[in-house]
Amino acid sequence: MRRLPLAAAVVLLALGCGNASATSGRIAARLVPPSGGILAGRTTTAAIKVTRGGRPLRGVVPRIRLASPGSTVSSTARTSTRPGTYSVRFRLPTAGAWTYRISVGTAVAGTGRLEAGVDSKLPGASAFGICSNAGAFWPTETLALDFGSAWIACKEVGVLRRFDLGTSRTTAILRLGGSDLIGVTTGFGSVWALDGRGGTLSRIDPSGNRVTARISLPASKPYNLWTGAGAVWVADDGRGAVVRIDPATNRPVATIEVGDGPADLVFDGSTVWVINHRDRGLVRIDARTNAARLVATIPGDAPERMVLTAGHLWITGRGTDLLEVEAENGNVLRTIEIGAGGIDVVADRDTLWVPSRNSEVDARGFPTMEVLRRVDARSGAVTASAAATGPLDVHGLVAADGAVWLADNTHGVLYRVGP
Numbered sequence: 001m002r003r004l005p006l007a008a009a010v011v012l013l014a015l016g017c018g019n020a021s022a023t024s025g026r027i028a029a030r031l032v033p034p035s036g037g038i039l040a041g042r043t044t045t046a047a048i049k050v051t052r053g054g055r056p057l058r059g060v061v062p063r064i065r066l067a068s069p070g071s072t073v074s075s076t077a078r079t080s081t082r083p084g085t086y087s088v089r090f091r092l093p094t095a096g097a098w099t100y101r102i103s104v105g106t107a108v109a110g111t112g113r114l115e116a117g118v119d120s121k122l123p124g125a126s127a128f129g130i131c132s133n134a135g136a137f138w139p140t141e142t143l144a145l146d147f148g149s150a151w152i153a154c155k156e157v158g159v160l161r162r163f164d165l166g167t168s169r170t171t172a173i174l175r176l177g178g179s180d181l182i183g184v185t186t187g188f189g190s191v192w193a194l195d196g197r198g199g200t201l202s203r204i205d206p207s208g209n210r211v212t213a214r215i216s217l218p219a220s221k222p223y224n225l226w227t228g229a230g231a232v233w234v235a236d237d238g239r240g241a242v243v244r245i246d247p248a249t250n251r252p253v254a255t256i257e258v259g260d261g262p263a264d265l266v267f268d269g270s271t272v273w274v275i276n277h278r279d280r281g282l283v284r285i286d287a288r289t290n291a292a293r294l295v296a297t298i299p300g301d302a303p304e305r306m307v308l309t310a311g312h313l314w315i316t317g318r319g320t321d322l323l324e325v326e327a328e329n330g331n332v333l334r335t336i337e338i339g340a341g342g343i344d345v346v347a348d349r350d351t352l353w354v355p356s357r358n359s360e361v362d363a364r365g366f367p368t369m370e371v372l373r374r375v376d377a378r379s380g381a382v383t384a385s386a387a388a389t390g391p392l393d394v395h396g397l398v399a400a401d402g403a404v405w406l407a408d409n410t411h412g413v414l415y416r417v418g419p
Contacts, residue, residue, distance in 0.1 A: 298329020
């Protein structure tokens, strides 16, 4: 048998051919979630096991990349005390299905799937994972229900998500652009989404999940949007006005001054009521002429949300209890104690739903809910309450079919309370 020179043998050993049992074989890696599972919004510490040729592999730096529709998360693992086992920390912003890819050096060593659960803060409610993109200067109308779906505005990423109510899954992601998608509503066979920073209103056809129009608004600070009285309406917080858009032409047709801080609108035929959260004015617009007049000044620190049911307005807001108000003259007929102040109010026939905050949060104006209250509009009685067990922000609220839906875009959870 021919012997190799000593130098050649050293080279072969350096290339890994001198000890096949120690260095040969494919590098493989897998993620081992913690025993309690993974909850969206919480930091998770998991393990990554790395082997070569079936044996634990020391001294490498595994990296993991996790992905779901619209989101990616990356993290680098650290060495642990067990050979071939590495510790990795990450936080998944939304619940649902995620895929992962583990790399060691330039090679992909392992792939897989995992499910992130929902970190619910409302006992008794159904909870689903949505986008967690509220950001600073939180939005207040991120949720609309129509066409068999929940439509959720993901503010900071300029994305509108369609969530199928039957399958509890996101079925479409519409990338509308911008970084201030603050509101969504439905009407006239369409879905409407508002970019507050760009001043753009997008019209979406739900049958094909496609944008059919982009409308530039003559508004300095577009804030919220509604449909009613034959039009689409957008609040211009900078000018103390509301902008009226004709859905037949997709064009703004009027800018109507209403006072300082228009925050909410409700409709009754051709009549539009506006509540201002700064000057506390209740304003009536005749949609036939676009004429506006001040009806009354509403008590409270910042009345900002209202509904119309049983012929009366119900108004709440920062430092404001739930007020039953006569629509024609603004007289307060009844005051319902709900706590320091209400974040929002919605109605389903004679049932009102009001999320309220504690006095500390109310003074700062944050949308963090302490208790969700159900109120009978006929008797004024609080018939049920559900207390949050942890931080829960209200960015969208819709009542339908005996239930109330609440969107928390800080923590990425959609709640459903009721049958």
